[in-house]
Amino acid sequence: MLSQVLGGAGLAAGITVGALLAEDMIGSASVTGAPTALFTVGSALAAFLVGRVTQRSGRRLGLGAGFAVGGLGAIGVVLAAVLDSVPLLFAALFVYGSGTATNLQARYAGTDLALPARRGTAISVAMVSTTAGAVAGPNLVEPMGDLVSGFGIPALAGPFALAAVAYLAAGATLFALLRPDPLLLARRLNGEAAPGGPAEPAANLPVEVPRPGPEAYVGATVMVLTQIAMVAIMTMTPIHMRAPHHALGDVGLVIGIHIAAMYLPSPLTGALVDRLGRTPVAIAAGVTLLAAGAVAAVSPGDSLGLLVLALALLGLGWNFGLISGTALVVDATVPENRPRTQGTIDVLIALAGAGGGAASGVVMAATSYGALSLSGGVLALLLVPVLLWARGVRPAPGRDRRPPDREPPIASRP
DSSP states (O other), X not given: OHHHHHHHHHHHHHHHHHHHHHHHHHOXXXXXXXXXXXXXXXXXXXXXXXXHHHHHHOHHHHHHHHHHHHHHHHHHHHHHHHHTOHHHHHHHHHHHHHHHHHHHHHHHHTTTTOOGGGHHHHHHXXXXXXXXXXXXHHHTHHHHHHHHHTTTOOGGGHHHHHHHHHHHHHHHHXXXXXXXXXXXXXXXXXXXXOTTSOOOSSXXXXXXXXXXXXXXXXXXXXXXXXXXXXXXXXXHHXXXXXXXXXXXXXXXXXXXXXXXXXXXXXXXXXXXXXXXXXXXXXXXXXXXXXXXXXXXXXXXXXXXXXXXXXXXXXXXXXXXXXXXXXXXXXXXXXXXTHHHHHHHHHHHHHHHHHHHXXXXXXXXXXXXXXXXHHHHHHHHHTHHHHHHHHTTOOXXXXXXXXXXXXXXXXXXXX
């Protein structure tokens, strides 16, 4: 929870001022989606690597290293702003994406020791902890800008200075305090050998790692579609607000409320996922994102109230989709294949966000913010037919996703 508070402060920088910093340095609004695309592509690579390191060495090393690399990327962004170097800016944003990926991967750590019937709640505990830092970050845009300006650093680089400190502190927290490692403990409780340890008894034959169940693919689809819709609309909102000359404080307020809606409702969402089921909450995600796109489409740039409402709905819809989709993935995996599967799915989510971020600037330049927002909402609504089709999908015979000799030791714990 402590690392998530710190990580939330770090991820807010790129969301809030990344597009504005690029616009100032490049001098063109048509490429303002590039920062989001770059740090989301970087987060895709980081998600893959963090998943592999975690599979081999546990959550503590994988998550700690991911945050540390993200902190180095944030330092690079500040240096690029000082030197007015666009190539360095793009390279640093790519590395900075590691912090975003790691912040999201931490939600899986919350489920390693959770009862199956409480997995939605466990995910929500990790996510809601992000709220404090993620909401504080955008609202510190102006104070951090004033602070770094005194050292000759461009004001828009201020939030990245905060991100550097926050990500490095989050990584140090995990390295020092995440003991025992939840994934390694889950493996021991399920009778699995520790990484590098002896094979399970049974003629010393290699143990076949089971494949994830079909719900993993459904959960991945839910998270990918919600990510595309959310990133596309969110990325262009600061640009839409800048045209009527909103102050940075107004941009920070709108993005801060958006991020609060992304994380703060997590306990309620987790409880709904556990009580009502994964599918109803995922359908609610598509409907909420459509409403967000519709409100954003009719919001003039000078209407702060409507933009706040649209971005709040956008964050809430993303929250519904991420928690329900994550629960579907965890349900369909076991400790042997969980980190690798989770890392691979988060690669797809990051790439989807990169595509949404890159396309958003082009679409907005060619049409309008309203057309972009409505398109994102309609795309998210595609979740509904996917989920209705998937209701009939069941694991094939002999492919039980939670083998009886694996999951019950944790599930039966008081």
